[in-house]
Structures are given as structure tokens and as C-alpha cells.
Amino acid sequence: MDALPQAAAAPPQSMDALSALFAPRSVAIIGASGDATRIGGRPIAAMLERGYAGTILPVNPNRETVQGLAAYPSVAALPMVPDAAIIAVPAEAAETAIAALAERGTRAAIVFSAGFAETGEDGAAAQARLLAKARQHGMRLLGPNSLGLFNAAQGFYGTFSSSLERGYPVVGPIGIASQSGAYGMHLFSMARDEGMGLSCCVTTGNEADVNVGDLIGWMAQDPATEVIAAYSEGIRDAPSFLAALDLARRNRKPVVMMKVGRSEVGSAAARSHTASIAGDDAVTDAVLAEFGVVRARTTEELLDIARLATRRIYPVGNTLGVLTVSGGAGVLISDAAQAAGLPMPPMPESAQQALREVLPFCAPQNPVDCTAQVLNDVSLVGRFADALVKDGGYGSILCFFTHAGGAPSIVPRLRGELRAMRAAFPDRLFVLSVLADPPLVRDFEADGFAVFPDPSRAVVAIQAMGRFGDAFAAAPPAPPPILPPVTLPARTPSEAEAKRILSEAGIEAAPERACASADEAVAAAEALGYPVVLKILSADILHKSEIGGVLLNQMDAVSVREGFALLQQRAASSVPGARIEGVLVARQLAGGVECILGVHRDPVFGPVAMFGLGGIFVEILKDVAFRRCPFGEDAAEAMIRSIRGAPVLLGARGRLPADIPALARMLSRLSVFAVQAGPQLAGIDLNPVFAMPEGQGAFVADAVIDITEGAA
Structure with a gap:
């Protein structure tokens, strides 16, 4: 049996498949209007104004000309077959x-x-x-209910957005893909107002055919698009979406995405607005992280990250060095970096001492505060920045000069120092936080610096560049393990049967025996060794602890006999009519760390694995990690190490380290099992799993395999 695929099987759209949509050589406008303010007139007016080089073919049976162009009464009357068409007529005429x-x-x-x-x-x-009708002839559809698209470099404006009345985009490297028409054009408008260069902006509408994954896939292959900014309310076609993200990563095209619907209210709004499947937000986070996509929380973040990404410097193992003229700003930046998870290691002690010799009252740790003395001696900027790069080795440098960076008396000398620094270290990401007039900001950017008025915003964007760099540099993940075929029963099995099924996939349980009588239970306990755990055994009682169906610390034969009877009584009383197979007698493990492993079927991305620590960590703190199935042991270990409670497993405060390799092996095998089980599997809950001390393995203590009866 071959190893299971880790990325989507469906390939992304080729350049040719969507080129007619993005860059048609000719376009027909069905419902063309001579009024440049009407829906059928706006695209024509925009294309005429922006010098679209293709042929515009207005279709209107009531006019001979439209906006100075010859008009045609019908599609049949067109003198050529248009590459693309814009449909601006009522729904019944659109068909x-x-x-x-x-x-x-x-x-x-x-x-x-x-x-x-x-x-x-x-x-x-x-x-x-x-x-x-479209698919019968191989036609691609954007929409319906779409606000359309523009391709700035081509001068093609297949949109009726009124946002163009305030100005057209500067041609540049950022592509926008949006499921919301109005919000997509909102993003464009903000980007335009900030002077950001755009290659294209596309809104998908109802996504009857072309979806946001198709658009990302096309942009990932488009030479004019270097950075992809996406807005999504729900993913309709997971395979095309995942394949597009994989292609963007392989082509080193950063993707920054706003996926809305985080809250219950927001998620409900997304479903009602687009009829999209919102899925589970935590799963969305995990899937985006898997492909190196940075998820923006706000529009401001989305645009900040996209703008900085156009510098095309993505530090691997990113660290931040800060040069500041304000101690207070240094503290603020440090707080922002900690919140973002961006490391700010201190300067080496020798480098600190060397900086003190240059300026005795500086603060050289990191942030490096060269104080207001730079007003007297601007050369300090170059000397201190040189130390940050050469001695500190930071991947990114943030320079906070506030209003001083915009002062006419300082700017000429400051720009000279900064240009020399940039030329000396072209591989480093340099960001300025200054307050300056727009022309000066443009000068700084022309010198190769990104400029942010707010240093906290700069930190968030810098951290994102490191995430892109790590994703682009990452080695291909290890393949998932190869397991024997999985055969599930027709209905949810008992705990003992669930463990037997899992054992065939190499997922080990604690030693145990299913017992139909008290005598069998005593014999099992004697064979396993005390203490033992007794659990009611019934496929109809999956959550045993809720009815008192688990007894710990059974130390002798008397307690086992009494416990057997007590469990039978509790089951009969709490769940009348339940099928009782007996009692499960298991060796009580000691010295391990309780964990929870699980799988649930996400409506968008299919089976998704979960890992966390047991007890309050999962119930109250919800300290868990998710990953789309299947995956190898390296990804499983990364999941384990990613949770906040990982130090408990790694030997914190004198604990023995847990057997992480065994735990990762179990998690990886569970992910493959979940995929091979198919749609009949609704979910798996292994809780607790005992991660024993290093070298002693990991064992399932309780298992539930939830079956969807009647699933194909």
C-alpha cells in the first residue's frame, strides 16, 4: 500500500484555464450601457479610460453605439468570439x-x-x-452575484465598483482575492489610498465555479503577482484551496489571509451571507499554518503584512534587533514582540561593552537605545546599526526615530547613514518607524525601507515575514506511516472492541481484559497485577465517568468483586436498556502524563487530529493543537511540542521527560487510521492516553470510535 497523500490531490488551475478571465484579448459586455454610472456602463468607461488594449464588444439590442463603440444586438451578431464576457443583465436573461x-x-x-x-x-x-450550460462548453464562470475583477497591468476592468471613481490602482505586485465583493473593493480602496501597488483584485460572488482557491492558484503562477492577500468567509472546495496554498508556498509567494467567522455570531453571519461552510475556526488556523499562510486579524494587519512582504526578504529563524532614540518606545516594542512571538535576544556582552565605549550613557542590550544624542551625531545610527547586524546577527532591524526621522535638519544625514546600512546588508529586513510627510516617506521607501508610523504594527508585520521565511525554507514533511486497511463495524463499538481495532493500526492500549463475570474479573486482576481499574463495558455507554462507570485503585480480589457488582448496578440504573457486555479490567498505569488524542471530521477539510494534555488543560484551558490528517511523525511531534503545556511532557520542574517519540508515533498512526476509515468514521476520542517516561511507550487507557451509521 502506498503512503497517503499529505496535500490536496486536485491540481490548481493552470495559467491557461483562467487567463481569459484575468487578461482577455476581447470582452463582450452583455447589457452594455451608455451611462458610465450604471452597472453595464462602468466597466466600459473604466477600460476606455485606462487604455485596455483588447477589443470591447458592447451588446445592447436598443443602441447602435455605446460610449463611442459600435454595439451589437445579440451575442450571435458579434463579429468575433470574445475571450471573455461581462454579464450585466437580470438573472433570467443571464441564463x-x-x-x-x-x-x-x-x-x-x-x-x-x-x-x-x-x-x-x-x-x-x-x-x-x-x-x-457553461460547463457543457468548457466556459469558466466568475460569480454570479460578483462585483467582478480588475487586472491593473492589462487595463482590464471587469467590475462595476464605484471605488474606481476615487482613483485607479498603482500597478504593483500585490494580488487581492476576495469572496466578498464590497469588502474586496474596500481592501483595494485602502491599498490604493496608501499607495500600495496592485496587480489584480478579484471577487468571487457565489462561487458557482471559480472559487477563492482557484484565484490563489492562478496568482501563485502569475509573474506579475508576488504577494497574495485573500479575504474568505468560508471554503467551498477544500482540494483546490489546499493545492493553491501548496503551490504558493513552493513558488515562494506569501499568502496573508483574513478568514472571518471566528466568533459564533460571525460564523453564522458568514453562512447566511455566502452559503459557505464556515468549518471550525481552530481547524482553519491549523490548516493555514500548515501551508505557511499568515492569518491577519484586521484589515490593517492584512495590508501591513502584504506591503512589507513586497520587500521579498523573509528571514529564516527570524529575530528582531531594535535601534531606538526612546527608551519608552523600546519597552513598547519589546512588549509587542513578546505578544507576537518574535524573539529579541540580547546583544552579546562584548558588543554591548563596545557600544558603551562609543556612547557611555547608551542602553545597548536590545532594544539598543542610542538616545537623543543622534541629533548631535547622526553617524551613531550607522555605527549602532552595524553592531546590531554584525554582532547581534538579527534577521530584522526596526529603527524607531519618531518625528526626528522627519525633521528637515536631520533627514539628509540620516538618509545617508541608512542608505549605507541598507547597502552593506541587503539580505536583512530593515523597517523604520518615523513620522514624516508623505513625500519623505516615499523617499525612505525608495531607499529600500518599509515605513510604519506605529512601531507595534511594524512588529506584527516583521513577525509575519519570519513565518513566511520558515515556511519557504522548511524541508518536505516526512510521509505518513503505511498501515493495514481499516475495517470499521456498522455501529459504534464498545471500548474493548475499539481498542482491538486500533491495535491493528499499532495504537497500543494499556494491558486489559474484558470480563463477563466477577470470577473472570478477579482472575484478570490477579494476572495483570494490582492495582487495577474497572470500567463498565458497553457500546451504549461511551462516557463512562458520567455515570460513575470507572473505578480506580482496586487493590485486591474483594474490591474487584464488589466493584464488578457496583458497576453493573450503576449502568442498569443510569442507562436502562443498555447492552452490558461486562467489565473491563485494566492495569492501572503510574508515572505517566495524561494526554488526549482525538479525531473529528471537519465539514470542510475532512478528518482533523487533535492533541492536548488531559485534565484541566483540555477541559478548561483548551490547550490543544490540531492538524489535518494524515501526517508523519515529525508533524506529530511538532504538534505535541506546540502546546503551551508541552514543558510538562519535556521534563519541567524535575519531572521525568515523557516518551515523546512513542506519543508522536501514536498520533501519526491515528491520523492515517482516520483517513483510511473513510466517511463512516465520525470521530475518535482517546482519553486518557498515558505518555510514560522516556523509552517506556505511550498507552491508550480509554477509547471511543464514533461511527456514522449508514455512511457510504
């Missing part, structure tokens, strides 16, 4: 238009028309008919 275009061989259509799946069952049926 007819798509059919006519598809039959003529048009390769792509942008459907502005609303009144489809977003309106209910009838609209969904109409959308299905629309898609069927």
Missing part, C-alpha cells in the same frame, strides 16, 4: 446569454447578475442551470 456565449466558444464570463443561490432554493436551481 440565455451564458448559453449563447458558451455555444460560440467564449472561454470565461464574469456574472454581475444577482438573484441566484444567495436568494434561496429557486435561485440555487437557476445557478445550477447556469453552471451546467
